[in-house]
Amino acid sequence: MTAEPQNMDVFLKGIWKENPVFVMALGMCPVLAVTNSVINALAMGLATTFVLVMSNISVSLIRKLIPKQVRIATYILIIATFVTVVEYLIQAISVEVHKALGAFISLIVVNCIILGRAEAFASKNGVFKSILDALGMGFGFTIAVLSLGVVREVLGSGTFAGFRVMPANFEPWVIMVLPGGAFFVLGGWLMLFAWLRERSVKRSEV
Amino acid sequence: MSVDSPGFIFISAALINNFVLSYFLGICPFLGVSGKIETASRMGMAVTFVMLVSSLCAFGINIALEAIGAPYLRLISYIVVIASSVQLVEMFIKKFSPALFRALGIFLPLITTNCSILGLALFQTSREYNLVQSIFFALGAGAGFSLALVLMAGIREELDLADTPSIVKGIAIVLLVGGILSMAFMGFAGLGGGS
Numbered sequence: 281m282t283a284e285p286q287n288m289d290v291f292l293k294g295i296w297k298e299n300p301v302f303v304m305a306l307g308m309c310p311v312l313a314v315t316n317s318v319i320n321a322l323a324m325g326l327a328t329t330f331v332l333v334m335s336n337i338s339v340s341l342i343r344k345l346i347p348k349q350v351r352i353a354t355y356i357l358i359i360a361t362f363v364t365v366v367e368y369l370i371q372a373i374s375v376e377v378h379k380a381l382g383a384f385i386s387l388i389v390v391n392c393i394i395l396g397r398a399e400a401f402a403s404k405n406g407v408f409k410s411i412l413d414a415l416g417m418g419f420g421f422t423i424a425v426l427s428l429g430v431v432r433e434v435l436g437s438g439t440f441a442g443f444r445v446m447p448a449n450f451e452p453w454v455i456m457v458l459p460g461g462a463f464f465v466l467g468g469w470l471m472l473f474a475w476l477r478e479r480s481v482k483r484s485e486v
Numbered sequence: 487m488s489v490d491s492p493g494f495i496f497i498s499a500a501l502i503n504n505f506v507l508s509y510f511l512g513i514c515p516f517l518g519v520s521g522k523i524e525t526a527s528r529m530g531m532a533v534t535f536v537m538l539v540s541s542l543c544a545f546g547i548n549i550a551l552e553a554i555g556a557p558y559l560r561l562i563s564y565i566v567v568i569a570s571s572v573q574l575v576e577m578f579i580k581k582f583s584p585a586l587f588r589a590l591g592i593f594l595p596l597i598t599t600n601c602s603i604l605g606l607a608l609f610q611t612s613r614e615y616n617l618v619q620s621i622f623f624a625l626g627a628g629a630g631f632s633l634a635l636v637l638m639a640g641i642r643e644e645l646d647l648a649d650t651p652s653i654v655k656g657i658a659i660v661l662l663v664g665g666i667l668s669m670a671f672m673g674f675a676g677l678g679g680g681s
Binding site: 305306308309310312313353356357360361363364367368382383386387389390391392455458459460461462463464466467470471474475478 | 508510513565566601604608652659664665666668672
């Protein structure tokens with residue numbers, strides 16, 4: 281790695297190499313909780329991305345003004361402010377989605393990914409890089425919640441974003457929309473990635 | 487038993503709607519600190535205590551915010567209260583049990599970002615619980631969290647000895663076990679009297 285990472289790398293690492301959910305296992309609560317349908321997952325992913333971008337911008341802008349001792353408290357306040365904005369925004373756009381996500385919109389505040397990026401990246405880098413980092417991490421998160429949401433909705437209710445995709449005589453796997461299914465699907469994805477990684481390591485040895 | 491009685495709220499929060507296994511709150515410590523029964527049970531106690539304190543504070547704050555007509559400040563004030571009560575617990579544990587302090591490590595300050603605590607405060611507000619109900623709700627949620635954590639720790643201590651395939655090592659196996667635990671807890675649904 282060079283001392284000055286390329287802009288493109290900053291963006292891409294969040295999506296694959298340092299994917300917040302699949303690789304770093306951060307922010308698991310919303311990933312498991314709101315992924316019982318594609319729409320909910322997408323709304324959650326976008327809301328989190330928005331908060332991530334805004335908080336990274338703010339933290340990056342004022343990073344030289346914050347005394348070291350109170351930085352975490354400052355970050356939390358910044359994040360809580362933007363989450364409040366998002367909550368009212370979602371309520372204004374779609375009451376239905378707001379109801380489905382419930383307390384989990386407010387709980388974006390305690391999503392470790394956002395605080396983690398503020399502390400690990402935005403507090404040390406300029407505004408432009410921080411935006412790229414936030415976008416990369418946000419998309420990585422969105423992809424992760426979507427990959428759970430798609431599997432759970434297609435298998436659990438036989439629909440995709442509300443449209444029926446499975447044949448009419450398909451018996452839905454009810455467990456997939458219940459809490460247990462979330463654990464199984466995420467566990468399954470992690471196993472798949474571990475298998476892929478192991479295979480590529482073996483290939484490079486040969 | 488009526489749905490609003492303190493006893494029902496306790497059982498509902500601890501078993502039927504277990505915070506970890508059916509609401510997915512507090513998954514990070516559930517995955518992170520569930521390696522040993524000893525640590526898990528103490529983590530459970532610390533979280534329960536923080537829950538109780540922040541539940542009481544949240545109750546007071548909510549009344550104050552309603553009085554001045556500023557509900558949009560709710561989230562910000564809750565998180566500040568939780569952060570301070572975590573700080574309090576941290577100082578307390580550091581003074582009385584340095585060994586436990588070291589064992590909990592980074593997960594102690596991370597209780598602040600434990601969603602189960604903020605989730606508890608938000609749920610109790612949205613369900614409009616009164617003071618007694620809030621206290622039982624906090625105790626139930628804490629008991630449920632500790633129960634899930636200790637159960638998981640017990641299973642993981644056994645798992646360490648088991649011969650698991652290399653691809654499920656680490657978090658994947660914990661998630662699969664968590665899924666099975668969650669299914670087991672679904673069996674408590676009948677206790678709710680069809681609610």
